Amino acid sequence: MDNILSISVESDNSAHRSCVDRVNELLKNKSAIPTFSQAAVKLCALAQKEDASIDEFTHVVSLDPGLAARCLYVASSIGFAARPIENIQQALMLVGVRQIRRIAFTVAVIGAFSGFSARIDWKKFWFHNVLVARLTEDIAKRYREVTGMEYLAGLLHDIGKVIVEHYFPKEFEHVIVGAIEKQCNHAQMEKSILGVDHAQIGAAMCQSMQIHPHIQRAVRFHHEPMSPAHASDPDGDLGFLATCVCAADQVANKVIMRRKEPIQPVSLAEFAPKGSFMHQQQNALSLPLDVQKEVAKTEGDLAGLL
Numbered sequence: 146m147d148n149i150l151s152i153s154v155e156s157d158n159s160a161h162r163s164c165v166d167r168v169n170e171l172l173k174n175k176s177a178i179p180t181f182s183q184a185a186v187k188l189c190a191l192a193q194k195e196d197a198s199i200d201e202f203t204h205v206v207s208l209d210p211g212l213a214a215r216c217l218y219v220a221s222s223i224g225f226a227a228r229p230i231e232n233i234q235q236a237l238m239l240v241g242v243r244q245i246r247r248i249a250f251t252v253a254v255i256g257a258f259s260g261f262s263a264r265i266d267w268k269k270f271w272f273h274n275v276l277v278a279r280l281t282e283d284i285a286k287r288y289r290e291v292t293g294m295e296y297l298a299g300l301l302h303d304i305g306k307v308i309v310e311h312y313f314p315k316e317f318e319h320v321i322v323g324a325i326e327k328q329c330n331h332a333q334m335e336k337s338i339l340g341v342d343h344a345q346i347g348a349a350m351c352q353s354m355q356i357h358p359h360i361q362r363a364v365r366f367h368h369e370p371m372s373p374a375h376a377s378d379p380d381g382d383l384g385f386l387a388t389c390v391c392a393a394d395q396v397a398n399k400v401i402m403r404r405k406e407p408i409q410p411v412s413l414a415e416f417a418p419k420g421s422f423m424h425q426q427q428n429a430l431s432l433p434l435d436v437q438k439e440v441a442k443t444e445g446d447l448a449g450l451l
């Protein structure tokens with residue numbers, strides 16, 4: 146894992162060398178990387194536990210007043226409580242573990258980056274990331290039981306862009322213009338301008354934030370899920386998350402580009418990388434994704450948060 150995540154210069158280009166050195170410096174300097182609250186760290190651990198109970202979630206959510214308030218707000222706004230919701234446990238019972246996990250991760254991740262003064266359009270950024278998180282979970286559950294790691298991988302997939310935009314603003318402008326001119330994705334342009342892309346930076350950030358290694362790998366390979374770099378897969382599962390995030394990212398980009406048009410359900414077959422496990426499981430592929438529903442829910446998730 147360390148080899149895959151270490152960032153090194155792949156060419157003799159001196160501009161690349163200085164950018165990569167700077168990125169490595171930033172990654173070493175803990176104050177440049179946001180930290181999760183204690184509650185968020187515990188929630189990440191709970192997400193990896195298949196049989197996590199409402200009681201365990203109640204305990205962790207109660208540790209963080211902001212998170213607790215948000216859970217109560219969402220539970221009340223769902224509107225099916227017969228009487229006012231009085232405590233966290235009641236809220237969690239109403240909302241359910243999966244939804245609580247999503248709220249908790251969204252609040253924790255947005256909170257961790259709230260003090261970060263990048264000149265990013267945060268609304269757009271988090272809309273994209275929350276939508277990808279929801280779609281990643283939606284895609285993954287066609288193939289297996291989801292644990293919460295899928296949502297978190299989607300939520301964090303583009304987190305490296307925060308570093309690129311904040312510390313390399315001039316290069317970032319060139320990336321935007323170049324990607325439009327050359328009709329390629331940002332990661333390819335970043336690689337040619339900076340010598341490193343947001344997927345590499347994001348994965349290294351996740352590593353320093355002690356996020357689960359499977360999530361680090363999904364972030365690292367979300368633009369190249371079929372990369373031979375992670376083809377050696379001891380448990381036959383390491384490419385799964387990256388492939389789901391990659392497909393979710395493409396669906397979300399399509400939605401954002403066609404925002405003014407009505408959003409129709411899409412078939413996963415259009416987005417699954419060729420040669421991936423998805424192509425061998427046609428039944429799951431033919432099921433359409435209800436993008437309209439996920440867009441509306443994403444807007445609801447972010448209401449009042451930004």
Ligand SMILES: [Fe+2]
Binds near residue numbers: 302303332367368
């Ligand atoms: Fe990306």
Ligand SMILES: [Fe+2]
Binds near residue numbers: 273277302303394
């Ligand atoms: Fe993305």
